[in-house]
Amino acid sequence: MNAAISFIGTGNMGAALIKGLSGMDGVSLLGFDLDREKLNALCAQCALQAVDTIHGAVEKAGYVLMCVKPQQMKAVLAQVHPALTADKCLISIAAGITRERLSEWIGHACPVVRVMPNTPALVGAGVSAVCLDDPHLTQEQKDVVQKIFASVGSVHVLEEKLFDSFTAVAGSGPAYVYYFMEALIEAALAAGLPRPMATSIVGELIGGSLKLANESMTHVSVLREMVTSPGGTTIAALAHMDRMAMRAAIIDAVEAARRRGQELGAS
Secondary structure, X not given: XXXXXXXXXXXXXXXXXXXXXXXXXXXXXEEEOOOHHHHHHHHHHOOEEEOOOHHHHHHOOOEEEEOOOHHHHHHHHXXXXXXXXXXXXXXXXXXXXXXXXXHHHOOXXXXXXXXXXXXXXXXXXXXXXXXXXOOOOOHHHHHHHHHHHHOXXXXXXXXXXXXXXXXXXXXXXXXXXHHHHHHHHHHHHHOOOOHHHHHHHHHHHHHHHHHHHHHHOOOHHHHHHHHOOOOOHHHHHHHHHHHOOHHHHHHHHHHHHHHXXXXXXXX
């Protein structure tokens, strides 16, 4: 792809995207961050050009990627707005801020794309939802945006009305996985395994199970049944989980996250 991309904010997610895109043919990367030391360090690692002002960063790029906290977005966009033109594309990864609100804050100056990545993007294994609902987006812009986020994982194009559902499952999802891993580690400790060994075993368990699920092309229910022998240890554990309504608790937890996302978007 051929694109000049400016990053407004080079924190964890911005840095992950910059590293994923660095060195890609036809791509030029520019960055602005108030933390100049952090920005310069990233420039030393990647093919990134530091820009002294927000206006300069926006002016030099066709794609402006906003990597700032949701509570800072409106104020930062007020600085970005004067340099935006109709041929540019604004991309936001801020949770809870709708595409329409972002567009209003920049006076509808250019097309807006809303994206929700998740933290495994930091190691190139992210899952991102991309909203391409803006009718002013060109096909080229749609393609470039998807390629930007494909540099750090998989990309799913979703209507914005599904973003709260995606966030509840995949955006918050890493925390659910780590929560389950913590519980398994504690269970291993209670069973007498040393902590370093318990931590290693659980990590290998999760990684191996995921690898099997991805490579076997077998439904996860069948994979679970493969481990569940009649009258064995696994069925005893799963029966206890069912008595504790763990499946329902997980479904209810994701629904609570979805509702909270709707509340944040409305505030």
